Amino acid sequence: MAYDIDKPDEQWREELTPEEYRVLREAGTERAFTGEYTDTKTTGVYSCRACGAELFRSDTKFESHCGWPSFYDPADSSAVELISDRSMGMVRTEVRCAACGSHLGHVFEGEGYPTPTDQRYCINSISLRLTPTTEG
Incomplete structure (x- = not known):
């Protein structure tokens, strides 16, 4: 897929x-319960x-309680790209940023x-940056 933000690997x-880089560009995963946003309750926007x-x-x-930040819906359905992921001997749905193609994590359904x-x-927390909103 062609992305609006397309940079060479070196950049x-x-x-x-x-x-x-390992998580966003090579589809890595940060260790569970280590990310800065896993337990964050700050009001804001995740970019x-x-x-x-x-x-x-x-x-x-x-x-x-899975060890990574969890959301039930993206801010806009076109903000993320969903791709079938058959790595690691299982079938999952990878979530990527629709603007630059960076790996964000996975989406799961039917867990109750x-x-x-x-x-x-x-x-992955490392895939995100939280901008707090001010109540006013």
């Missing part, structure tokens, strides 16, 4: 830390750490969480 390596595109909002974040969509977008 991504310069702009991202080695761990950000792609690689390109800044808005992805999720705090009002759709919920506690799934009491959310409006019955979906769990299991997203």
Whole structure:
């Protein structure tokens, strides 16, 4: 797929830390319960750490106790791209940023969480940047 934000690999390596690059550009996964946003309850907007595109909002974040931030719906259905992932001997649905193609995590359905969509977008904290909103 062609992305609105398309940079050569060398530029991504310069702009991202080695761990950000491993997760965002090589579809890696951060260790469970280590990400900065796993337990965050701050009100705000979660954007792609690689390109800044808005992805999720705090009002759709919920506690799934899975070790990664979980959301039940993206901010906009066109904000993310869903791709079949058959790696690691299983079939999953990978979630990527629709603006730059960076790996965010995976989405799961039918797990029984009491959310409006019955979906769990299991997203790596390192793929996100939270911008708090001020109540006013």
